[in-house]
Amino acid sequence: MTTGTTTGPGSARPTGGPVFDRIVRPALFRLGGGDAETAHEWTLRRLAALSRRPAALAVLRARYAVPAPRTVFGVDFPNPVGLAAGMDKDGAALPAWPALGFGFVEVGTVTAHAQPGNPRPRLFRLPGSAAVINRMGFNNAGAAALAARLAALNRPLGVPLGISLGKSKVTELDDAVQDYLTSYRVLNPYGDYFAVNVSSPNTPGLRALQDREHLDGLLAALVGEKPILVKIAPDLTEAAIAEVLEVCLSRGAAGIIATNTTLGRDGLAPADQPRAGEAGGLSGRPLTERTRRVVSFVHTETGGALPVIGVGGILDPTDATALLDAGASLVQLYTGFVYGGPGLVRAVARATRQ
Template identity: 75%
Template structure:
C-alpha cells in the first residue's frame, strides 16, 4: 500500500463528511497552489520519460489525465509534475453551465468505482480560453474535450461545438469530441452516423480531432461510427466513456449503485479493454486509440495497450491509487512497447 493510499486518501475521503465533490474541489485548489519547487520534487519522483507518438503528437509518456478531473484547467501546471504525459481538460461547453443538481458524485469504495452525473459543469469555452492564454504551455500535450451545452437543442449541436472549437483549438494539441456522456439529455444520439458525420465535417482541421465513444454501444453501432470516423478525417478514438451498466458492483455498494449517472473505475476495466480491442481490430489499426476505463494498476494499462491502444488515461484509478499509479502505468506502458516512437495505433 502506498503512502497516498494509507495516509492521504483516508483524509480526502473524510472531507465534507464524505462528500466526494467537496474532496475533489479541495484537491484541485491545493494542486493549483503548488509552488514551483514542490512541482519539481514531485516530477523527479513520479515522472517517467518514455516518449510515444500518436496522431502526429509526441508525448513524454503514454499516460494521460482523463477529461473530467480538471474541467476548467485550474491546476494544469500540477499534472505534469505528478507524472502525466498529457492532460485532457474539460469537458467544456460553449455556454457556462452549473451542471446537474448536487449530490452528483459518489464513491463505491468496495468496488473501486465512481458514479457521476455532473452534467458538464464548467465555466464555458471563453473562460477556459482566457485561462489557457494567460497560462501558456504546460510542458506536455494538452487535449481539450468539447461537449454540447445543455441549453442548446440537438439540431443546433454542430454550431455549439463549433463555437467552443473556434475559441479553444489554438491552445490544443488535440480536440476530443465528447458525444458519449450519459449525463446530458440526448447527447449520445450524436454518436449516430449522420450526426457524427456532421460534427466531424465541421470540426476536422489542422488539429487532430478524436471522438470519445460510449462503452454501451453494440459492436455494429461502433463499427458504423468507426466508418464515419475514417471517412471524415477523425485522427483517433477515445475508448471509453463511463457506462450506464452496473456490472461488477460488490454487495456492499449495491444500495449506492442505484444512483443515476455514469459508472467508472474497476467495473469498467474489462469492458473498456474489449472496446479498445474491437476498435483496433475493426479499423486494422488505422485509428489510434486512447484507452480509458478501469485502469487501476500497471497491468491494466499494459493490457489496454496490448489490446491496441496507443495511449491510456486515468481518472478513477488516480482517485483511488494516487500518483504512484501514474508512474506504474507509464513504466508498464514503456515495458509493453508503447514507447517505440510509432506514429499510428498499429501494434
Template identity: 85%
Template sequence: MTVFERVVRPQLFRLGGGDAEAAHEWTLRRLTALSRRPVALAALRARYAVQAPRTVFGVRFPNPVGLAAGMDKDGAALAAWPALGFGFVEVGTVTAHAQPGNPRPRLFRLPGSEAVVNRMGFNNAGAAALAARLDALPRPIGVPLGISLGKSKVTPLEDAVGDYLTSYRALQGHGDYFAVNVSSPNTPGLRSLQDRAHLDALLSALVGEKPILVKIAPDLTEAAIAELLEVCLARGAAGVIATNTTLSRDGLAPADSARGAETGGLSGRPLTGRARDVVAFVHSETGGRLPIIGVGGVLDPDDAARMVDAGAALVQLYTGFIYRGPALVRASARAAARVAATAVAPDPVAGR
C-alpha cells in the same frame, strides 16, 4: 499499499462528511496552489516523471499515460499534473455556454467496487473562460494538452454542430488535440450524436487543422461501434477515445448496490474488462488505422499494460487516480511503455 492509500486517501474520503465532490474541490484547490510553486513542482517531477516518449497522431507525448477529462474541467491546476507524472492532460469537458451542471450531490464513491458514479452534467465556466485562462498561462505546461468538447445543455440537438464549433474556435489555438464528447450519459440526448448522420455532420465541421478524436460509450453494440468507426475513417478523425462511463451496473460489490443505483455514469474497476474489449474491437475493426486512447478501469499497472496490448496507443486515468494516487501514474507509464517497446509489429500509429 502506498502512503497515499494508507494515509492520504482515508483523509480525503472523510472530507465534507464523505462527500466526493467536496474532496475533489479541496484537492483541486491544493493542486492549483501547487501550480504556482516551481520548487515543489520540480521535486514532484523528480519523483514521478517517466520519460517514455512516443508520437501519436502527429503529437509527441513524453509518456503514454494521461489525465482523463473531468478531473480538471476548467484547467485550474495545469502545471501540477505533469509534475505528478502525467504525459498529457485533457481538460473539460467544456461547453460553449457556461453551465452549473446537475444539482448536488452528483458524485459518489463506491469503495468496495473501486468505482465512481457521476452525473456532473458538464459543469464548467465555458469555452471563452477556458481560453482566457490558457491565454494567461505564464509558460507552457510541458506536455500535450487535450481539450474535451461537449454540447451545452441549452442547445437543441439540431444546433449541436454550431455549439461544438463555437467552443472549438475559441480554443483551437490552445489544444494539441480535441476530443469530441458525444457519449456522456449525463446530458439529455447527447449519446444520439454517436449516430451516423449526426457524427458525420459534426466531424465534417470540426476535422481540419488539429487532431480530432471521438469519445465513445462502452454501452454501444459492436455493430454501432463499427458504423461509428466508418464515419471516423471517412471524415478523417485522428483517433478514438474508448471509453466513457457506463450505464451498466454489472460487477458492483453487494455493499455498493444502494449507492450504485444513483443515476449517472459508472467508472472504475467494473468497467475494466468492457473498456479493454472495446479498445480491442476498435483496433481490430480498423486494422490499427485509428489510434486509440484507452480509458476505463485502469487501477493498476497491469491494467495499463493490457490496455496497450489490446491496441491502445495511449492510456488515461481518472478513477484509478482517485483510489491509487500518483504512484499509479508512474507505474502505469512504465508498464505501458514496456508493452509498447516489446511489440513485435511496428507501431501503426507512430508519426501520424
C-alpha cells in the same frame, strides 16, 4: 502496485503506496463528511496553489515523472499516461499534472455556454468496487473562460494538452454542430488535440450524436487543423461502434477515445449495491474488461488505422498494459487516480516501458 506490486485485473482497489493508502486517501475521503465532490474541489484548490510554486513542482516531477516517449496522431507524448477529462474541467491546476507524472492532460469537458451542471450530490465513490458514479452534467465555466485561462499561462505546460468538447445543455440537438464549433474556434490555439464528447450519459440527448448522420455533420465541421478524436460510450453494440468508426475514417478523425462511463451496474461489490440506483455513469474496476474489449474491437475493425486512447477501469499497471496489448496507443486515468494517486501514474508509466 505503485511500490512494485500489482493487484492485477479483477482486484478491488489499487494501492498508492503506504503514505497514500494509510494517510492521504483516508483523509481525502473524510472531507465534507465523505462527499466526493467536496474532496475533488479541495484537491483542485491545493493543486492550483501548488501550480504557482515552480520549486515544489520540480520536486514532484523528479519523483513521479517517467519518460516513455511516443508519437501518436502527429503529437509527441513524453509518456503514454494521460489525465482523463473530468478531473480538471476548467484547467485550474494545469502545471501540477505533469509534475504528478502525467504525459498529457485532457481538460473539459467544456461547453460553449457556462453551466452549473446537475444538482448536488452528483459524485459518489463505491470503494468496495474501486468505482465512481457521476452525474456531473458538464459543469464548467465555458469555453471562453478556459481560453482566457490558457492564454494566461506564463510558461509552457511541457506535455500535450487535449481539450474535450461537449454540447451545452441549453442547445438543441439540431444546433449541436454550431455549439461545438463555437467552443472549438475559441480554444483552437491552445489544444494539441480535441476530443468530441458525444457519449456522456449525463446530458439529455447527447449520445444521439453518436448516430451516423449527427456524427458525420459534426466531424465534417471540426476535422481539419488539429487532431480530432471521438469519445465513445462502452454501452454501444459492436455494430454501432463499427458505424461510428466508418464515419470517423471517412471524415478523417485522428482517433478514438474508448470509453466513457457506463450506464450498466454489473460488477459492483455487495457493499456498493445500495449505490447502484444512483443515476449517472459508472467508472472504475467494473469497466475494466468492457474497455479492453472495445479497444480491441476498434483496433481490429480499423486495422490500426485509428489510434485509440484507452480509458476506463485502469486500476493497476496490468490493466494499462492489457489495453496497450489490445491496441491502445495511449491510456488515461480518472477513477484509478482517485484511488491510487500519483503513485499509480508512475507505476503505469514504468510498465509501458517494458
